[in-house]
Amino acid sequence: MSKVHAGGAAVKRKRRYDARARRERAGASRDAAVQAAERRFLNDGYANTTIAAIAEDAGVSVDTIYKSFGGKAGLIRAIRARALLGEGTVAAERRSDALHTRERDPRKIVEGWGMLTTEVAPRAAPILLLVRDAAATDPELRSLLLELDADRLRRMTQNARRLHEAGHLREGLSVARAAEVLWTYSAPELYELLVLRRAMPIREFGRFITEAICAAVLEPAGRMEPSRRARR
Secondary structure (H helix, E strand, O other), X not given: XXXXXXXXXXXXXXXXXXXXXXXXXXXXXXXXXXXXXXXXXXXXXXXXXXXXXXXXXXXXXXHHHHHHHOOHHHHHHHHHHHHOOOOOOOOHHHHHHHHHHHOOOHHHHHHHHHHHHHHHHHHHHHHHHHHHHHHOOOHHHHHHHHHHHHHHHHHHHHHHHHHHHOOOEOOOOOHHHHHHXXXXXXXXXXXXXXXXXXXXXXXXXXXXXXXXXXXXXXXXXXXXXXXHHHHO
């Protein structure tokens, strides 16, 4: 390799390294801002939290937060997105999707949802409940609340449709009605009532979700015959 070519390759490697380093720094700054925002919102409330305070806590500029998130509502979206990942290296939503492929027994699928709930609800519910409370007096948060509720219903409709397509839904239960049931049992308000207010242990809460959904949307065990399953 000529000196020119060697020099050019070195420059390209340095540029790739610099670009990767910039992405890593930007990601670290973003994570710091999300974590700082969550602490501030939960400790001080939404209305009392300022972008300046979040920026100071995160060690970034106010301009960086506005460019990255657009404002406090954007930070809420990022906090929720991080919470919905759950634990581990594989996002909770991807693990939920995998249940439909891996499991033939619909009760095993719902049990999987119950377990995922024990990961996600403690992370997501506090910030979602804060949005609900702040939405009473903040029009921007009211719009955000409707947006997040609609997104959760969209996801629950996907889950209900998969159950329907596999022939698992209770006879006469529509996809739309099943989605509403799933939407209800995934609501942060249920976590608030049973875990935060009634001190239900989180594992027990997961079992409660499993049993309630099975009773509400699935055929009773042994009721569905293969011929009817094939027709649905």
